[in-house]
Amino acid sequence: MIDYTSQPKDNNFSINKHSLQAVFGIPGVVFYDSVISDNLILLSARLKGKTAKCTCCGKRSKSVHSSYTRKLTDLSVTGRAVKIILKVRKFRCRNSRCSQTVFSEQHLPLTQKYSRLTDRTNRYLQKLLIEVSSRKGEYISDLFSIKQSSSTCLRIVKSIEMPEYQELTTIGIDDWAYRKGKSYGTIIVNALNHRPVELLKSRDKEEVADWLKEHNSILYVTRDRSSSYYNAIKSGASKASQIADRFHLVKNLGDYIAHEIRMEYKTIKSSWLAHRKSLYKSKEDNSSLSSGDSENTSDSQYNKHTNSVSHRKQELFNRIHELKNNNYSQRAIAKALNINRNTVRY
Ligand SMILES: [Zn+2]
Structure with missing residues (x-):
């Protein structure tokens, strides 16, 4: 947590509201004050409008009950960390049929409920962290002045919505190691775009066959020479053509050549x-x-x-x-x- 009071005051300066909107502008959000120091930009913000929709019944209210502040991390600028102090109002719901008496105004598209990041920071981190480990993510996010702990990095990656896949017609099946030599699962890849579509916890025939039965559009399956996968495909996708994939054909060829060399x-x-x-x-x-x-x-x-x-x-x-x-x-x-x-x- 940054101690805002410890920022040196002599070098602090601010920029006018028009420039704040131009640089940091988010629809529906008013930036009305700023303090800029050597390593931190502190922005004061509130939401536009005099009314808010009740989160329970959806009826608008203009009766302000109270307010509180939230601290949000935004994308850094010129190497300075950016923190937004957002003033959030609470409103009274005047709908007598509504069970909610007081509600907080919603902050979309600035941030989500309970989040300490702005939405754009969250999206940026998702793209960044999907490429690296959580520990490396902690280090890199610190370099970008949006430091997150390794566990938060992991949580951000897990929050990414899985993409929707079109109907699968051609897939590749192979095993992959949870722990090499100890435990293995099965990876299923869309062979047309080379994107993984499923990770199964084992390479058992039954589990693979069950998955294939749920995807009856599959026409072609590339696989290694494993008899387990052969039987699973026979059982789960009997109409699909089985293809020995190039990698395993070349590997088998190499193994046989090595064997022959050893014999001779x-x-x-x-x-x-x-x-x-x-x-x-x-x-x-x-x-x-x-x-x-x-x-x-x-x-x-x-x-x-x-x-x-x-x-x-x-x-x-x-x-x-x-x-x-x-x-x-x-x-x-x-x-x-x-x-x-x-x-x-x-
Ligand atoms: Zn209500």
């Missing part, structure tokens, strides 16, 4: 070693021809390279055991030697 590893390795040896030999032959040296040293060059690799591995091995003997953990050794933890073997 010995053959490939011996071929590669023979090829590399011949490269060294060819290089050495050229070198001998140009220098006139007839001594064939390709074997020694190749062995020198191989020995160098072995030497490095041996050094790494020795270093790992040295650290282990000094009671280093596997994780600490990996960190100290800047290698993967799985590389550390005793």
Whole structure:
């Protein structure tokens, strides 16, 4: 909460009402005073009109009962935070049939009930915060002089109304991790505009099938190779065509190639070693021809390279055991030697 009384008074100034309306103008709101200091613009405002509609019966009343003030955060200007002190009037309802005796005038389109933000600040924050985490949102909103706590940032994002989707015809289904390796849900995406339309809490066949039954306009479903999703689509959208999506086709292809390479590893390795040896030999032959040296040293060059690799591995091995003997953990050794933890073997 800003302590308004602590603002330095010597440098304070104000601007006239006409300029206030031009800069901050909101329909139905009158800005009638301002105090501008180095880091804060304080605006006094009230709502236009001498009457207000009863929030219960809708009948207009001009009988003012009392008033109170609300402090609202508005969008910042030239790096200064902007606070609006809004004077809100309470009216008496003169409708004898109405159960409401006193009501407060409504502030639309300035702000919502109980909100501490103006509507335009809320809309601005919604667009900003949807792109970042709540903690980052707290930091960024502070940079824009409209600081909100991380929990408020989260609440603002949750208040965003979900867009209405047209009839779904083509969707993609895949799993996603609440916590990788632990728990998974199902994400459903509109494949035509690539926007997510649903997050299901599990990837169970029954839950996916139930969702599909509620959306009987679906004609095409792209999916991975999971038999669970295959059965769910068969059950929930039997008329829909199932399509193996490109990502999983490429991934499967990659997996099979890797598998084949592993199976033929010995053959490939011996071929590669023979090829590399011949490269060294060819290089050495050229070198001998140009220098006139007839001594064939390709074997020694190749062995020198191989020995160098072995030497490095041996050094790494020795270093790992040295650290282990000094009671280093596997994780600490990996960190100290800047290698993967799985590389550390005793
Ligand atoms: Zn009323």
